Amino acid sequence: MQERKSLDSLFQLVHALKRQLHNRIEQLNLDIAPMHVRVLKIINKKVPCTAIDIANFLNRDKAQVTRLLNTLIAQELIVKEPNPEDKRSQCLRLTEKSQMIMGEISKIDKQIYAQMTQGLNEQDLEHFEVVAELMAKNLST
Amino acid sequence: MQERKSLDSLFQLVHALKRQLHNRIEQLNLDIAPMHVRVLKIINKKVPCTAIDIANFLNRDKAQVTRLLNTLIAQELIVKEPNPEDKRSQCLRLTEKSQMIMGEISKIDKQIYAQMTQGLNEQDLEHFEVVAELMAKNLST
DNA sequence: TAATGTAGTTGATAATGTCAACTATAGTCT
């Protein structure tokens, strides 16, 4: 029953994490969902960033990404700019509004991370992350 | 950026895991989703088992559990029996049909687990699980 | 230039998750 237990704890962890993030994001009164926040983070980090970059990073369908981006554009959190290298594609950029929001989100991330990692030292976390990454890689190939 | 990276690898791992499970379950032609399988596993493991037990274990809304159970009943994978200790409640039990299916599911679990844990030793896995459990606990309190 | 590939959109639909209101039974308190 070793494997069963491990998968369950993993599912429960991520479920708890998503709920925390969802609750905290709700408090910002942004009217966007956790996936929108993840998209904002990616656009913030990767410059330049296109829709395909996001789909690849999140390993999600392009259709989902298009819809997430539409919401963000409607709320003036991102803008699309022509991609000089490819007329099919657009570069995504945060607006001033969302740049300010990213600060809040970063705080929330830090708080949740601190809460989640209580009682764990740097070495534990390092090891955990390495294992998680390897597992994800094992599954995706 | 330490915290960001860690959360992302976790999300990606679970996403990849869910996809693998989904694909494999699909191959069984059961016409049920991963959550249904998780419910079957819980009923299989915990005897007696009621709807509330499932909701508590999965940390999900009772409404969702009711609907998952309805599908399973419609497909004759589980039956409800009166709970002798509480007339509001029913005990859930696997049918012969689903007991056979559990064998297949167990095989799939083992295969996916083996794939996911390639290159990791028992100690790595033990540590990973302990950390995941502690994190989940930290978040839920 | 024809064929093939890629970026992104749209429609349809499945899977997952949450909230609130409700029924019926259980337990508690006096």
Add this chain to the structure above:
DNA sequence: AGACTATAGTTGACATTATCAACTACATTA
């Protein structure tokens, strides 16, 4: 016993996340 509160489960409504297929427009390759 009767009133009050709590719990098990159901139902309706809805939000979020995810996937597939078909499509347009542009890019790349042969």
